[in-house]
Amino acid sequence: MSRRGWSCRSGYGWWPWTAPAAMALALTIGQSAAAAQPAASGQGERAPVTFDIAAQPLTSALHAFAETTGLQVSYPAELAAGVSSPGVAGRYEPEAALRALLAGTGLTYRFTDAHTVTLVEGQSGSMMTPAPATPREGLAVPEPPRGGAGSPRFKAIKVPEIVVRESKEVGYKTDEEVSSPTRLPGPVRDLPQSVEVITRKLMDDQKAVRIQDVIRNVSGTFISSTGGGRQEFINIRGITSFADLNIFKNGFRDDSGFANRVFRETANLQRIEVLKGPASFLYGRAAPGGIMNLITKKPLEEPYYSADLIFGSYNLYRPSIDVSGPLNASKSLLYRFNGLYESGGSFRDGVKHDRVFAAPSFSWTLGSRTRLLFDMEYLYDDRVIDRGLPAIGRGVAPVPISTFLGDPNRRTEFHQGKAFLVLLHELSNNWTWRTGFRTAIASEAYDSIEQTGNATATGNIGLVRFEQPTTAQSHYLQNEVVGVFSTGWLGHRLLAGVEIGRERLDQTIVRTGFGTTNVFNPTRVFTPTTAAANIFDGYGVANFIAPYLVDQVALLDNLKLFLGGRFDIFKQEDVQGGVSTASVSENFFSPMLGVNYQPVKPVSLYANFSRSFAPQLGAITQDNQVIRPATGTQYEAGVKTELFDGRLFTNLAVFQITQRNLATFDPTDPTFRFSLPTGERRSQGVELDVAGRVMPGLDVIATYAYIDAENRSDDSVLGIASGNTLANAPLHSGSLWGTYTIQSGPLRNFGAGVGFYAAAKRLGDLQNTYEMPGYVRLDAALYYRKLEVFKRTNLTAALNFRNLLDHEYFEGSRENRREVYPGVPFTVLGSIRLEFY
Structure with missing residues (x-):
């Protein structure tokens, strides 16, 4: 069979149920790989069994396998000594599960009789994923006929099964x-x-x-x-x-x-x-x-319950739960619920917060070709607004990083609700339809006394109170069709869709002057010096409709072309005092062209060209002119590799990005209501990312970036010169984090982690008037993980240490406000988790 093209699956990583779905589909791929493994001595197929065996030493994993299946597993003790298994979770035939347990161990197996398995040395298909159990009725995945002579064969598009406990x-x-x-x-x-x-x-x-x-x-x-x-x-x-x-x-x-x-x-x-x-x-x-695309947890087909508690420095207290499972005997209706309460202080004087979060999720199998998923989120957050430390002269104010200039008795209360509804239906073996809707409504009672303007050399800085009752809402509808087909000798995976959206922000801004304070001796008595002034009372609304298309074309087995584009029709209006103060309509086409070539399977060479646009909602000049959208263009090339039998992934990339017309706050406006457009910015550099498992028990992730980011135009009003370095853009930055879990002996199940984050010095504003020093932050952790501490109960306990050397550093700044945000000092977090299944 030709390997040109792809199998077209409906487990979209961004569809709400995809975390388990993509795993289930990956398991389907593993079935063909499993066929290449040693035959099972003609023992015949066995009924699927539900497995829940975590990554652990091979000996204990095999013991759990034997208890689950009733099979006897024999092997010389020295054969499994010091060897770890990646584990297996889900519903599989026993032999498929055993192949998963042995993946990457260098061992394989043979049946000596109908009930006894013997392990022997030999390749077991390193990192191979097991084949799933036979899917529920109506979810078989036949292959469509070829589209023509020499054309690629694609797997049918199918609604994904939700059968796994964790992502792979x-x-x-x-x-x-x-x-x-x-x-x-x-x-x-x-x-x-x-x-x-x-x-x-x-x-x-x-x-x-x-x-x-x-x-x-x-x-x-x-x-x-x-x-x-x-x-x-x-x-x-x-x-x-x-x-x-x-x-x-x-x-x-x-x-x-x-x-x-x-x-x-x-x-x-x-x-x-x-x-x-x-x-x-x-x-x-x-x-x-x-x-960043945040992928949420999805409902599970098998019962799972977890209770977690994080506690630590600055009175942090964060209990949470994660529960999931089926709601009916056929498992067509699944649920999951994540919830937490959080309360904590800060190293910043008087800064505190409280938070409540609840996220129920439901998955409903409506038929053999249809799935429905409903996600909800509610978030309550109550905290003190913290504007950090001001810059003085060429650096950050030389005061303790705990110094807080605002009023810790005034807090901002925030409520937010979100709902996601997604329907996925198979139109045929080759085509699938998806409809997704997301709505969000939020309210904020902003009340804060905070510093404003620039600090003088003696440390004096203005204080102002902002009261900003705000209601925000947004609604998005996406309709898409995706399919596989052939045109002659070319294979295609095509996505065509349209997105419709509406957004609205209602806000009132009341400003009251509170005189000045001194950075070196902050006031704790706040007295208004001016009357409250209503500086804004109105709303902004934006509507858009945008068709888009992506085509992945298989030119050769190892050469693929990616074509994409979206046409946005966008309208924005700002209304103040019942009068439209600014309105603009924009049309913008955003293209993307990419190519991926694999000279050998573990190595990919790639390149792309793409453009971006960003209407700048609420960005208005003092003469009520809406600032045109910011635009960006990128050229990128790189190489990706998978080493150690696919366990370690690397990506090396070079890029150049040009950005134009980005809005920034008008420095002549003390209310921070109005903006001005900037000219051209350019960022170019080299990045390296490494992540994976080097050996059993040793996990690492490492990064390095060299980024040269600068302004490319002069602007006398903003005080920006061509050649200025962009704010918060270190020339060099990198990180390293690794954990090792002891695999055998009396300290088995204990582990430790250590790592650092580093950044060179950074300029704090576009004018390059001050800078933040470079830093290295060292972190560490200690772990204890015990499976089956009680029957069907796992235990994880940990101590995490942030900024182990208590180094003073600054995470970043607001590029147009001379505000700098200090990093956390030495902090200890303790945690304990119990999982029940």
């Missing part, structure tokens, strides 16, 4: 197919772009309660500012942007300005896919540096 991970490398780059799932090595994946295991190992805690494990990517200590400003490839241009969830925009004005929650995330470079050809408005 090899340490910090995922074997799941990702779909963020093209919305057509495929292995990372086959995609013509830089794509990095943050796995759930890495989030757990590093105790990531915020995205910023873990995203620095991606080269050239970090949270450069925390937007008043409440939301993410993300820097990718030297370019900083608001989170509404960077962050998506299950393929839908996860707004910051319109319906997400606070830190995202990590409790229900399965993984984070980071796509580098412009993504407007699929996602519409986007920053040219790249996007």
Whole structure:
């Protein structure tokens, strides 16, 4: 059979049920690989069995296998000594499960009789994925006939089964197919772009309660500012942007300005896919540096219950639960619920927060060709707004990083609700239809006394109170069809769709002057010095419709062409006092062209060209002119490899990005209401990412980025000169994190982790008037993981140490406010988790 092209599966990594679905489909692929394994001595097929065997020493894994199946497994003790098994979870025939347990061990098996298996030395199909059990009736996957002489054969498009407990991970490398780059799932090595994946295991190992805690494990990517200590400003490839241009969830925009004005929650995330470079050809408005697609946890077919507690420095207390399973005997209706409460202080004087999060999810199998998934999220967040430390002269104010200049008694309360509804239906063996709808509504009662303007050399800085009651909402509808077909000798996987959206932000801004304070001796008595002034009372609304198309063309077995494009029709209006103050309509076409060539299977060479656009909602000049969209263009090339039998993934990329017309705050406007466009910016550099499992028990992830990011035009009003370095863009940055779990002996199940994050000095603003010093932050962790500590109960306990050497550093700045956000000092987090199944 020709291997040209791809199998077209419906397990879109960004569809809400994809985490388990992609695994199930990966298991289907494993069936063909399994056929190449040693025959089972004609013992015949055995009935599928549900397995839940975690990665562990091979001897204990085989013991669990024998208890589950009733088979006897014999082997010399020295054959399994010091050997680890990757484990297996799901419903499989026993032989398929055994092949999975032996993957990468160098061992294989033979049946000596109908009930006895003997292990012997030999290749077992390193890293092979087992074949799944026979799917439920109506979900068989026949292959369509060839489209013509010599044309490729494709597997049919099918609604994915949801049968696994966890995503397929090899340490910090995922074997799941990702779909963020093209919305057509495929292995990372086959995609013509830089794509990095943050796995759930890495989030757990590093105790990531915020995205910023873990995203620095991606080269050239970090949270450069925390937007008043409440939301993410993300820097990718030297370019900083608001989170509404960077962050998506299950393929839908996860707004910051319109319906997400606070830190995202990590409790229900399965993984984070980071796509580098412009993504407007699929996602519409986007920053040219790249996007993050947050993939949430999905309902499980087998019962699972988890209770987790994280506690630590600054009175952090964070209990959470994760429960899932079927709601009926046929398992056609599944559920999952993630929930938590969080309370904590801060190393910043008087800064505190409370948070509640709940995320129920349901999956319903309506028939052999139809699936429905419904996701919901509710987030309550109550915190003190924190504008960090001001810059003085050429550096950050020389005061303790605990210094807080605002009023800790004023807090901002935030409520947010989201709902996702996705229907997936097979039109035929080769074509599938998907309809997805997402709605989000949020309200914010912003109340803060905070510093404003620039600090003087003596440390004096203005204080102002902002009261900003805000209601935000956004609604998106996506309709898509995806299929496989042939044109002559070319194979195609085609995605065609249209997205419709409406967004609205209602806001009132009341400003009251509170005199001044001194950075070196902050006031704790706040007295108004001016009357409250209503500086804005109105709303902004945006509507868009956008058709898009992606075609993956197989030119040869190892050469694939990627073509994509999206045409956005966008209209924006700002209304103040019942009068339209600004209105603009924009049409923009965003193309993408990529190519991927594999000279040998473990090596991929790729290149791409893409463009981005970003209408700048609410960006208005003082004469009420809406600033035109910012645009970006990227050229990228790279090489990807899979080493150690696919356990270790590397990506080396070179790129150049040009960005134009980005809005920034008008320095002559003390209200921060108005903006001005900047000229041209350019970022170019080299990035390296490495992630995976080097040997049993040893997981590593490492990054390095060299990024030269500078302004390319002069602007006398903004005080920006050509050649200025972009804010928050270190020339060199990198990270390394590794964990090792002892595999045998009296200390078996104990583990440790250690790593660092490093960044060279960074300029704090576009004018390059001050800088933040470079830093190296050392982290560490200790683990104890015990399977079956009680019957059907696993235990994980850990101590995580952040900034182990208590080094003072600054995470980033607001490039137009001379605000700098200090990094956390030495911090200890303890955690304990019990899993029941």
